[in-house]
Amino acid sequence: MCIFCKIANKEIPSKVVYEDEDVLAFHDLNPQAPTHVLVVPKRHITGIGHAVPEDEIVLGRLLLAARRVAEETGIAESGFRTVINHGANAGQTVFHIHVHVLGGRPMAWPPG
Ligand code: 5GP
Ligand code: ZN
Numbered sequence: 001m002c003i004f005c006k007i008a009n010k011e012i013p014s015k016v017v018y019e020d021e022d023v024l025a026f027h028d029l030n031p032q033a034p035t036h037v038l039v040v041p042k043r044h045i046t047g048i049g050h051a052v053p054e055d056e057i058v059l060g061r062l063l064l065a066a067r068r069v070a071e072e073t074g075i076a077e078s079g080f081r082t083v084i085n086h087g088a089n090a091g092q093t094v095f096h097i098h099v100h101v102l103g104g105r106p107m108a109w110p111p112g
Contacts (some may be wrong), residue, residue, distance in 0.1 A: 004096035008042045017072060022058050023065045025101075028066075035073045035080070040064045043081025045097040047084040066101045075103030 006012040007026060014026035017037050028036040041058045046050060051059060063082070070076040080103030085092040 002044060002094070004038075004040045004098060005044050005092055006038060016064045017069050018065055020061075020065070022061050025065055025069045028100070032100075033102040033107075035075050035102065037069045037073065037101045038093060039069060039099040039101060046095050047086040047092060048084045048099050051097070062097075062099050066099050069101045069105065073101075073103070075101075079103065079107075081107045 001009070001011075003012065005047070007014045008024045014024075016024065016026050018025040018039075022042055023039060024042060025037050025039040028038050039062050041062060043058065045055055045058070066082050070080045080101055083100040083102065084097065085100075
């Protein structure tokens with residue numbers, strides 16, 4: 001079982017921000033901004049590049065959960081960034097789809 005499946009199953013502890021039937025949001029272990037939360041589906045999807053039409057509802061729920069995370073962590077007003085890395089050039093290191101929710105400081109554009 002992959003590391004984020006284990007976190008979603010509570011086999012590995014995490015600092016949970018939001019949870020529902022389909023989704024878990026928890027603080028990143030190595031935060032890249034004052035607020036850095038990961039939103040994952042409880043059901044394993046390897047990456048955005050492997051999503052299929054049957055994933056439509058859970059993909060929408062990930063983004064709605066990201067919005068809730070932004071509100072509950074107090075970064076919705078000041079602004080926040082959502083990132084989904086896929087594959088080598090994007091720097092994906094965990095192969096269970098996750099939405100990064102980053103905020104609490106200005107974000108550069110273009111991203112690095
Ligand atoms: P990626 O580079 O795949 O887009 O992002 C993976 C993220 O997962 C990284 O930001 C990394 O810090 C985070 N991460 C990796 N392992 C763990 C873990 O065991 N717990 C938590 N909370 N975050 C993790
Ligand atoms: Zn997984």
